[in-house]
Amino acid sequence: WSSPWSGAVVWQACACDDACQNIVLGGYNSYLYLSSDYGNSFAVDASSASVSYTSVAMSSDGSYILAGTLNGFVYKKYNGVWTPLIAWKWWTAVACSGTGQYMAASVSGDVLYYSSDYGTSWSNSAHTTGWSSLAYSTSGQYLIAGVRGGKVFASSAYGASIAFLTGSSGLIWESVAISSSGQNMVALSNTGLVHCSANYGSTWTTPVTFGVSSGTIASDATGQYLLAATDSSYIYLSTDYGTTWSID
DSSP states (O other): OOOOOOOSSOEEEEEEOTTSOSEEEEETTBOEEEESSTTSOOEEETTSOOBOEEEEEEOTTSSEEEEEETTEEEEEEETTEEEEEEEEEOEEEEEEOSSSOSEEEEEEEEOEEEESSTTSSOEEOSOOEEEEEEEEOTTSSOEEEEEEEEOOEEESBTTBSOEEOTTSOSEEEEEEEEOSSSOOEEEEETTSEEEEESSTTSSOEEEEEOOSSOEEEEEOSSSSOEEEEETTSOEEEESSTTSSOEEO
16 A cells, blocks of 8 residues: 555545546545546546535546535536536435446435436435445446445435345445446445445345444455455455455
């Protein structure tokens, strides 16, 4: 691991394209920061709003960026231009598909919003709950959503008809991730419990509990390689779809 750059910002969100060449960082009371050289250097995106960002997402080729804010807009960047999409809510998470066509944004204690036309128009779910985290498969067909104090939710209809997964436990799910195909899903709770599914969320296993509070989890395109960062200052890695983990 290396730390080639450090900004004086309380960072809250990070996203990258499939190649990890283009990276976006978001934090409190700041502009967004961008890197186009695999994170070796970052520059402030002065065209972005200087607000508190809670979440960011990026399309596979980096052409679309989606950003959620604290008591503000969801913003979209395309062709170098930022556009406000939905206004004045406490946005907890955003996600987009590989092309950027399918987008989702969640609100704490409110509904989940989703779009199938690059953010031009939006629909909302019938569920009102404490949404905390979102992740799309590459095609956008599968969407996984974590909630605070409930089960893991998922949609196999591009964000529509989202419903809780019966095999998941009712916990505070801080972070979720999904493989490119949508077959492999993983969720991390605030107690360090890792929940894994290898069949589109039909059944779940609990291979490990880190025993620490809070954190975030990420997956590669296949779902085989997983990374979890926790409040314990440790980073955990799995190379076998979440079956076993080691401290990096």
